Amino acid sequence: MSAINSGEIDLAVVGAGPAGLAAATTAAELGLAVSVFDENATPGGQIYRGIEAVAAKRGADFAVLGDAYRAGESIVRDFRASKAAYAPNTGVWLVQKDRQLGIVRDGKAGMVAARRVLIATGAQERPVPIPGWTLPGVMLAGAAQGLLKSAGMVPAGPVVLAGNGPLLYQLAAQLVAAGVKIAALLETRSERAAALPHLPAALMAGNYLAKGLGLIAAVKRAGVPIRRGVTELRALGCERLEAVEVAAGGRTERIDAALLCLHQGVVANVQLSLAIPLKHEWSAAQRCWRPVVDQWGNSDVEGIAVAGDCAGIGGAEAAAHAGRIAAFEAARALGRIDAAARDTHAASDLAAWRRHLRARPFLDALYPPAQGLVVPADDVPVCRCEEVTAGQVRDAVRQGGTGPNQVKSFTRSGMGPCQGRMCALTVSEVIADALGKPVAEIGTYRIRPPIKPLTVGELAALE
Amino acid sequence: MFRRLHEPEAAVTITVDGAPLVAGAGETVAAALLASGNPVCRQSPASGQPRAPFCMMGACFDCLVEIDGVPNRQSCLVEVRPGMAVRRQARPTPVGP
Numbered sequence: 001m002s003a004i005n006s007g008e009i010d011l012a013v014v015g016a017g018p019a020g021l022a023a024a025t026t027a028a029e030l031g032l033a034v035s036v037f038d039e040n041a042t043p044g045g046q047i048y049r050g051i052e053a054v055a056a057k058r059g060a061d062f063a064v065l066g067d068a069y070r071a072g073e074s075i076v077r078d079f080r081a082s083k084a085a086y087a088p089n090t091g092v093w094l095v096q097k098d099r100q101l102g103i104v105r106d107g108k109a110g111m112v113a114a115r116r117v118l119i120a121t122g123a124q125e126r127p128v129p130i131p132g133w134t135l136p137g138v139m140l141a142g143a144a145q146g147l148l149k150s151a152g153m154v155p156a157g158p159v160v161l162a163g164n165g166p167l168l169y170q171l172a173a174q175l176v177a178a179g180v181k182i183a184a185l186l187e188t189r190s191e192r193a194a195a196l197p198h199l200p201a202a203l204m205a206g207n208y209l210a211k212g213l214g215l216i217a218a219v220k221r222a223g224v225p226i227r228r229g230v231t232e233l234r235a236l237g238c239e240r241l242e243a244v245e246v247a248a249g250g251r252t253e254r255i256d257a258a259l260l261c262l263h264q265g266v267v268a269n270v271q272l273s274l275a276i277p278l279k280h281e282w283s284a285a286q287r288c289w290r291p292v293v294d295q296w297g298n299s300d301v302e303g304i305a306v307a308g309d310c311a312g313i314g315g316a317e318a319a320a321h322a323g324r325i326a327a328f329e330a331a332r333a334l335g336r337i338d339a340a341a342r343d344t345h346a347a348s349d350l351a352a353w354r355r356h357l358r359a360r361p362f363l364d365a366l367y368p369p370a371q372g373l374v375v376p377a378d379d380v381p382v383c384r385c386e387e388v389t390a391g392q393v394r395d396a397v398r399q400g401g402t403g404p405n406q407v408k409s410f411t412r413s414g415m416g417p418c419q420g421r422m423c424a425l426t427v428s429e430v431i432a433d434a435l436g437k438p439v440a441e442i443g444t445y446r447i448r449p450p451i452k453p454l455t456v457g458e459l460a461a462l463e
Numbered sequence: 464m465f466r467r468l469h470e471p472e473a474a475v476t477i478t479v480d481g482a483p484l485v486a487g488a489g490e491t492v493a494a495a496l497l498a499s500g501n502p503v504c505r506q507s508p509a510s511g512q513p514r515a516p517f518c519m520m521g522a523c524f525d526c527l528v529e530i531d532g533v534p535n536r537q538s539c540l541v542e543v544r545p546g547m548a549v550r551r552q553a554r555p556t557p558v559g560p
Contacts, residue, residue: 039521041489041542046520053489057472064468089540107533124522134525136502136515137464143519147465151487151494156466178468239513240503259464269522384523387509416508417524417535453535 009035011330012101012114013084014092014272017045018316019308020120021075022323023330024084030331034084035112037103039091039452043079045122046142047316048072050150058152064177065149066170068211068316075320093450095119095276097301102449108461109454116303116330119278119291120323123309124269126288126369127422128163128262129376131234134384137241141263145171154180157258160244162186162233165367166212168263173215176222184255185219186230186246188264188370195366202362205355206317209362231372235260264369269310271421274447276301282440285364286313287374288425289444295350296329297322305329313364314357321353374426375433382430383423385416390430397434404428404445417453420445464515465497477547484549492538492549493519493526504528504538505552528552 011027013020016038024034036043044051051072054061062070079086087105094102099114125140132138141161147153154175160183161172172185202209220226232247236254244255267288274280278291279300290312297305307326308319325346332342376382378391388411396410404427407413413427414420420427424445432439471487477495478484486495493516496502502515504526516526519539529550530536538549 039540041491041540050489058469061468124520125518134507134512134514136513139516140518143517146519147494147497151490151498152468153465153494153498154468156464156498240515384517384525385507385509387507417527418522421522421524422518455533 007033009033009112009114010334011035011116011118011327012037012099012112013118013120014095014101015045015120015122015308015310016040016043016086016088017047017120017122017308017319018072018075019122019319019323019326020045020118021079022320023118023120023307023327025078025082026324026327027330028082028084030327030336032327032331032334032336035087035114036084037087037090037092037101039089041088043076043086043088044072046146048076049146051076054149061148061152064174066174068170069149071316091452092272093452093454095272095304097276097304099303104452104454104458107455107458109458110462115334116305118297118323118326118330119273119304119306119310120308121269121272121310122319123266123313124421126264126267127382127426128264128373129380129382129390129426130262130373131380132237132241133235133262134381134387135235135237135241136239137237137258138235138260138262141168141171141261142266144259144261145174148174148178154178155259158183158256159259159261160184160186160255160257161261161263162188162230162244162246163263164188164190164370165263165265166215166363167266168261169212169215169219171261171263172219172224176219176224182222182224183257184225184227184244184246186233186244186248187226187228188230188233188373189368190228190366191368192366195362198362198365201358205357205359208359264373265367266309266313267425268312271419271447271451273299273306273310274444275449275451276304277447278304278306282438283312284440285361287369287439288313295325297326298329303333314353314360318353318356321349321356324349325353374429376426376430382426383411383413383416385418385422386412388413388423390426393427393430394434397431401431402435403443404431407431408445414445419447419451464500464502465494467498475543475545477543477545477549479549480551486543488543490543492528492530492536492541492543492547494539495543496528496538496549503551506554508555511554
């Protein structure tokens, strides 16, 4: 397994999560010259973060992390055994429509060309803007889970989990299994009535429901105090988090905490696909943007495909199938197999992919983000980098700002180093709410390459 | 803010603002800081308030630190190496006339 193919690249894959790894393994088996670029040091993406280290050195942690995590072992092992080239610690800061990729590694930028590109950049957590969310001690739930996977680390002091969604309960169950005492689990909202019509389809999708109920039961069994129907959350502290203030059922309480883990579901990571730009659409069910793709992952730009959660949230298992489906299509597009062979090869993955996606409408309806967190109050900072509040965004709208790009020039929201990753959704939602228009009409920031900051020194190395 | 479930198999010593810090091999700089008792990475340029790692997946840029003389490195994406010199970043001084 080399770092980058020395010759021509048939398929460049961006991202080494389940979609990217499964696509690379399958495409390499079909004889394509594949290169995988990933900014992390090890393969697996966020969902299987650190899996090789756990398998090799921390086997006991599998009992804490659960079977869903362990499923990544074979995906990573098959990838390692494949002929696909793998470039870890390598950022992709540009993908051009002519399939030239800008990469950066070891302080040097470079360009590589590929006959086909697969974007497999996965998901990110939905931002959770509450008062005090910039304090040290406030993190996203996925961050705490990532520390458990990659470093075997758990919260050291009183920890509060807040929000909703499967990942929050999964983290709670994992922390309980690791012997961590959780001070409280604060659930913002779950909409059982709205989700009910989608239940039969979800039951056909696999064991999602049984798994979820198992996690919740484990958390309850451990005696974790649970507050439901949370309407307000506030992180309190001066230099770091000291307590969480929570309002639920007309009652406000203060819970001492060293760590607050927030979660409001995951959304498609579209930073790279927006920068190309591919055509995107607003998903009302998932309340996020996603590129418009066909069942093979093909976008509106010839030769550039998208697979996995970055094309819309479907989960890790769906992502691996989507990766393989995209690999068969890549082989067809490059003339290695014909359409009939592609259809035969991809049939079982297409069926499994569709089956997994049947669970989504139920999960999306059961765990919608709380309205007060999607459209926060005036005093809440929405842009963490430039510390722009929701009130300042509303002021900009009152001054005539009609969209995110105008609001960005008025307020500097989205102009910091994260380039809008932590505020784009909130800013669009706040503008839409202020103008009484759907988010689909408001749009999002125009994302431009480089999608990660490059130093002048890195750029100077570009030939 | 965080603790290790197990003693690291191999220890790596880095420095943070000149003081030695022992981390586990394979840990990121951000993880090492979170287990050190002081998770702060930088002061925000806008107001100077302290910031610590938030997303741990390369999205939020709150974990920026100086590593071996290079400022603004995403510490959640960089693994510790023996002798690595990490510095927390102070709020930049505004440039004025």
